[in-house]
Amino acid sequence: MPAGKGTIQDSNGIMAVDKKHLMVVEVQAFSEGQEHHTLKPILNGISARYKNTETDEDILNKDIIVTANTGFSNEC
Structure with a gap:
């Protein structure tokens, strides 16, 4: 989105991928540019799927590894 001093990111698309099977397991769009609030909804979406x-029944209680960049830092 154009702003006075450049642009402001106003939306974000997040994708979760199963590395072993090389397939997308969750995709969500958010109406904010920052990612810090998106990790929990993505994990909940994976669990529900x-x-x-x-x-x-509960994939997140298995021995899995979740990786994310520092933009996802939050209380999860």
Whole structure:
């Protein structure tokens, strides 16, 4: 979005990928440019998706590794 001194990022798309199977497991769009509030909704979306497909009752309680850049720093 144009601003007085350049541009301001006003939206953000976040994607979660299963590294082992090379497939997208969650995608969400947010109406804010910053990422710090998006980790928890993405993790909740992954959990819900796996429950809905009856693949796994609680995938996030398994021995998994979640990586994210520093923009995702929050209370998760």
